[in-house]
Amino acid sequence: MITLRHALVVAVAATIMLPAGGLASASISGTEAVRQLASEAAELIAEEAELVRMTDPAVTESSVDRAAITARLRTVDGQGETALAQLRGLGATITPAVESALEQLPAEVLTGADAEGVSLAPGAVVYDAAVDDLLRMAATPAAVVPTDRSNGPSYALLIVAAFALLVLGIATLTNTLWRRPTEESAQTWSDELTGLANRRRLDLDLASRDATAGETAVIMVDVDHLATIEDQHGVEVRDDVVRSLSTVFEQHIRTDDVIYRYADERFCVLLPGASEDEARIVGDRIVEAAHRVALPDGRHTTVSVGVAQSADRAVADSLAHADHALSLAKRAGCNQAVFAADHELVEA
Known part of the structure; x- marks a missing residue:
């Protein structure tokens, strides 16, 4: 390429x-x-x-x-x-x-x-x-x-x-x-606001992986109170926050990791070859790094993070586990990382 x-x-x-x-x-x-x-x-x-x-x-x-x-x-x-x-x-x-x-x-x-x-x-x-x-x-x-x-x-x-x-x-x-028939231009796979890979690219990457892709960790990230930020400061500030956070996240993941704009206020990171300990390190660093983005009123942004590792299951299943761990982080008060391995997350 x-x-x-x-x-x-x-x-x-x-x-x-x-x-x-x-x-x-x-x-x-x-x-x-x-x-x-x-x-x-x-x-x-x-x-x-x-x-x-x-x-x-x-x-x-x-x-x-x-x-x-x-x-x-x-x-x-x-x-x-x-x-x-x-x-x-x-x-x-x-x-x-x-x-x-x-x-x-x-x-x-x-x-x-x-x-x-x-x-x-x-x-x-x-x-x-x-x-x-x-x-x-x-x-x-x-x-x-x-x-x-x-x-x-x-x-x-x-x-x-x-x-x-x-x-x-x-x-x-x-x-x-x-190219492969399913591969399209970079614009098709990129998020317009941040330039990151988008949800469509994530779905393709997950579909192209084996049922179990060895040691692959998944991190789900949610920007805390993004709707409130928009209500208080406007759409432009909200977009600036999302752009700034995407840049900060990219600076705190490993070289081979891929970060996606998963939804409006949500990001997903795939960490191929990452052990559970490495995934914990990256998850904690993302939480800390988010504090670098300041709001107009002097406060700092925070994020909630869910982390899961897929040594013995499909990566798509680990994404679901990471998403569940993320919901636990939100319920626990936000601004923290929760690791699926530390909780009883039984597959349906």
Whole structure:
């Protein structure tokens, strides 16, 4: 998938060479700079995602030179942070996925000193969505850059954008022909507000797993009193809270974990290969991390969490157990994690 995207980056970058003499100098500078930055940032994110994966001892051999990988990761991370600042300076509209992927990684990831063994880097779904967003930005930079209306309509820019969209359409069609029939575009599987994988993607992932997928933990997260937050502060604040929490959650799960926007105020996390102890660590960290999101009145958000582990049952059954544990956390007063293993949860 990344290989195709790199090819698409090259194709989109080729459109820079199209003549655009009718453009005002300010427009050329802004849109062309965004186009180039977006293409370079997409490559940086793809490389960072692979480097982060290689720093995980669970997926790489002990013979791998992790010091060299970490050194390169620091370089790529710094370049990504610079690209993010430059895109912001140009006034480009930044999606949550791109912002999360280009922001500086936590020190524990850059030094390889995460004592708890749980990565704080963005998840694979975030990197995936960020690359898609940047490719769209590179194809149509004018759509994300403020325009100076005094220059009037620019037909040359429309020609460049049309050509870029044609290249993007051809690449997308080619990619679709090579994919599994059930796989669709990233937009189909992404939540519009947060950029996270959505409930439909979760259902597909659960259906594609074996009846028992080994050690896989499930965490259900519910934002406490979200309806009250909306009543007191409005829809915009409510949406900001959900977006901010989704970013915080991504920073406190492991590299291979996948987080989904399950419902309006609810999230689900799948933790493949996670033991019960690892799942407890992540669940507790999500509860603590939620306190970082502040409300306009000075209070902080809280979440309730249910955790279950599926060593001997289907992952879908563990999701039901985690959901039940979540309801126990809500009944116990919210702002806490409840573990299904600590309670009598008998399957029907």
